[in-house]
Amino acid sequence: MTRRRDEIAWADPALLILGSLAGGAKHGYAIVQDVAESAGASLGPGTLYGALARLEERGMVRALPGDERRRPYEITAEGARVLRERLVAMRSFSARGLARLQAARA
């Protein structure tokens, strides 16, 4: 489960993982740390590997050869495409929301 102190959740675990892997290949613990630093969200092991399994099945991430216990994952071209689409939509949503808040305040 993605735990964040905010009252309203905004991030899907799959999106957080893709966002983390966009910065380079990482293993499970490195993803958890990166997501905590960049999004302030805490990914549990069950949530992380459930989402990783789903992303791997859909061809959005791939496992790289390495230590079986700390296998690194990298984002694929399909994963990067989906992440870009989501981030663009979020940017548009964010810009619109901020503009509305500013207009309401003026």
Added chain:
Amino acid sequence: MSAWALRLYPPSFRARYGAEVQALLQDLGGGHTADLLRGAARAWLRPAFSGSDAVRRRRQATAATVWVAWCAGMLVAPAMSRDLLDPPVRHAPRGLLDVTQVLFVAGWAAALLGALPLVVAAVLPAIARRDGRSLRPLLPAIGLAAVVAAGLGAVLLVRRGHPGSWPHPSVLFAAVVLAWLVSFLAFVVALGLGPAAALVRLEPRTSALRWPMLGSVAVTLVLAALAALCGAAMARAGYLDPVGGIAVAVACGAAAVAVVSTTRGVLAR
């Protein structure tokens, strides 16, 4: 506690991600049991298979799941016959119950015919190379089969003195019947879980899973029909016995699991 929760994940998930989750748990420390339990529930409800042998693992999971579902659900046929015909209740739908007996035999035939190529392609070679790790899950069912057979002999032996009377006057007879029933249920559980666990450990080739997949489709159809007909028989007889009700509920649940798993196995590409 977290390590225990990890054991609740499907075997396919543990085989692929188990070592990584364990390493992450060591890095993060304790306190993730609830998250792992939620993850295990999701992994059972919507398993994910990836990598070069995704189709093989998906079909292997289907064959194992349908076998377990059949062993859990097939008991509804004898349970319903026992409930409605021994002694016969009023309005017992004998025609429906006869069909359930035919389905019971057909289901076992489909299950065993589907499993036979696996025995030839995977179990016999494992016996030849003395692969104890893969074959060990089969041992409880074999041992309990001997106990059930011996128990049945004991029941018949004790019954011989009073063949016609019911309830039987002997306390010994009741104790032997109870012990036999417990051993029989343990045998059915071992029969369901043992071969499924052995199948996961044997890791048969995709080609060896073709017939088990066809068998799974047939068994799923039979199980669904069996659950529906037994439910209908109970409704038509207007007789609700707790044991029969539980058996029908288990059969319906098992049929639903088998339908979902078989559909996913058939669609796997």
